[in-house]
Amino acid sequence: MPDNVQGPAIDRGDRAALRADCANCFGLCCVALTLTRSADFAIDKDAGKPCRNLQEDFRCGIHTELRTQGFPGCTVYDCFGAGQKVSGETFDGQDWRRAPQIAGQMFQVFPVMRQLHELLWYLTESLSLEPARPLHAEIRRTLDETERLTHLPADAFSDLDVAGHRDVVAELLLRTSELVRATAPRRKKRDHRGADLIGARLKGADLRGADLRGAYLIAADLTGADLRLADLIGADFRDANLSGADLTGSLFLTQAQLNAARGDAATKLPPSLGRPTHWDR
Known part of the structure; x- marks a missing residue:
């Protein structure tokens, strides 16, 4: 692990760090992702191109009217806190407008970080489930490893085997689920x-x-x-x-x-x- 990589920072009793904080993000979900004209989005937009509703201050110009303006998909999307992590930590507060040389890499890192943060959400929940106590030690180790990955430098994300890591977490979550669901009364x-x-x-x-x-x-x-x-x-x-x-x-x-x-x-x-x-x- 590189010396500059931070250790685990997720408070297992509080998932605040895994909630989107748009005020501390450079509008990454409004730029990095592809939008396809549909019932969820009123426009087509290529990945890396800012949404037409994104303002200079990285806020959405129609935030309170997204559903009525044809963008209900935006009200559903959740980055699990990946936006502020990439904006504030991975790229040390540099934004893609003032530092266009980092834009491409920032937009590639964001969806990977989002996947890791979603896994952190599930793993953190797993630690709160008493019937899964026999798995808690393994869950903690997996959570710590997932958290470690989120602190990697930007250039390390391109070589990260996210799919492989997701498979490991998925198997652990399935075992957790089986232990918890077995406690359901009159379970059929x-x-x-x-x-x-x-x-x-x-x-x-x-x-x-x-x-x-x-x-x-x-x-x-x-x-x-x-x-x-x-x-x-x-x-x-x-x-x-x-x-x-x-x-x-x-x-x-x-x-x-x-x-x-x-x-x-x-x-x-x-x-x-x-x-x-x-x-x-």
Whole structure:
């Protein structure tokens, strides 16, 4: 490990460092990523080209009107804090406008950092799960290694085997999930991993302890459903109705998944996540 690489900095009891802080980012998600004209984005935009709505101060000019202006995909996206890490640490506060020579590398590092930060989110959650205690030592080691990778110098990211590291983490998260879901009361075999549940009528369904990893729940009716202890990693909740659903204790749920769904004041959420503002409209 290079001498200038910092050690673990994630507080395992607080995921604040894994939440997007747009005020301390140089608008990287608005530049580095490709946008494709669709129901989520009103325009086509190549990677490395600033979005037309990005202002000189790196703020979005239509932030409060993204959904009505045809950019609901922007309200769903979550960088897990990768933006401020790349802006403030990896590139030491240099921005791509004043230092155009670093722009290309910065835009390449950002999506890699985002993947690592997402893994940190899941691993940090895993350490809070009591049924997974037999795995906690291994989880800590993997979390520390993932955190170490986020502190690598910019030129090291091009050689980083992110896919290989994701596979290691994925296997560990699966084992964690199995231990936790085994505690679900009256658990039946509910293996819906990668299932096509688009538009499914699951109102009031008892999905406690279900494996919904990567399931397609687009526009599904989950009104009043019980999703406690359900593994939701990678589940697609776009336009799913979560009104009155109980998501407390669900596994590996992210803010981006909630932002893509519909819900109401009766939807019960894990304490680490917030109620999307558009649910109140």
